[in-house]
Amino acid sequence: MTTVVPDTEVGPLLRVWRERRKVSQLELALRAGSSARHISFIETGRSRPSEDMVLKLAEHLDVPVRDRNALLLAAGYAPRYARTPLDAPALDSLRDGLEHLLRGYEPYPALVVDATYTVVAANRGITMLLDGIPARLLTAPLNAMRITLHPEGLAPRIRNLRAWRRHLLDQMERQLALTRSVALREVYEEVAAYPLPDTYDAADEPAEQPADAGAEYASPSPFALPLRIEHGGTVLSFVSSIATFNTPLDVTVAELAIETMLPADPATVAHLRSLVA
Known part of the structure; x- marks a missing residue:
């Protein structure tokens, strides 16, 4: 970057x-x-x-x-922060910790991405969501934004695609305003240009709530925008949480982000647990 x-x-x-x-x-x-x-x-x-x-x-x-x-x-000084390759022995404990964290979060989806949303680790919950995606889209390096918004990726399965797509693009725009990353700009321009899937139907999008919506309009997850995605005939609902390392002293570590998908309704919990069983 x-x-x-x-x-x-x-x-x-x-x-x-x-x-x-x-x-x-x-x-x-x-x-x-x-x-x-x-x-x-x-x-x-x-x-x-x-x-x-x-x-x-x-x-x-x-x-x-x-x-x-x-x-x-x-300013004429030596760089202070190393950029250690993620597969270097010095980061063995970090990788082990991340893998343990991802496994412990199963069956719920979780993954680790770098500064350009390249996936560096993921658990079986993510693998489950990617079931059926064309193999050519799953070749390394896998990019989370690309696989989510590509018209042959997850996009056709996302029931609130318009809102989720806007959320992801806004997220990338905020990062670009802060970092001016050329590599991230290339990813943004690519995914922002993707057409909507042929199967996309705007009628599937939940209607926007009025500003003065009362209890009768309450969303099942009013505390955050959910990702509503179809899997095996069931519509799953997740809210996303992103964590980074506090006070990192290495460039590689500083640019890692851990995204976890928390089930937003009981049906999603039941479906994921049935898969494990």
Whole structure:
């Protein structure tokens, strides 16, 4: 993944991140225990920040770990964060932990993706949902966005495809606004251009609720948008939760996300447990 920036000096790079986060120089200075004058001098190149200051400003601007390395290099310092391949021995315990977590979540679906939604691990709940998908769409590397929105993938089975598709595209747009990733932009442009499946019928979409909807309009899962997907003649309903690692010190680890699908109704629970039985 590459971040697009208009300059290679650390000052302009920091300004880009500050403006992207919609933070004033004064606010950033207060967060970092500095002064607006010093922040201004750093951004204009009149002052060279120390290594600790670069890291402090990056932390308060919530700069991704990969891009913190770019800031350090632009300031003349060595990168601080390694990028360890996920299959390296150093990450054996991480992989084991993730696999244990995914297995423990079965029969409910769960998977691990990287910064471009490439699937790096998944459990049997996910395999169950992918049953019947053409083999050519399941060749590695498998991309979660591609397999979900492709007209020959899961899309024809998703009963609320319009709403779920908008949710996924909005999610990617928010990430692009923060990271400007070229690789993620390519995935976004690909999946956003997919046509709706030939079998898609807008009449299957649940009607949007009025703004003043009362109890008679209550959704079975009003706390979050559900994914409603058909499997084996049964419509399953899930709500999605995404978790990341807290304070990661490695680029690879920082870009991993664990998505778990929680059943949103008793029928989904019963169906999944019947499959296990």
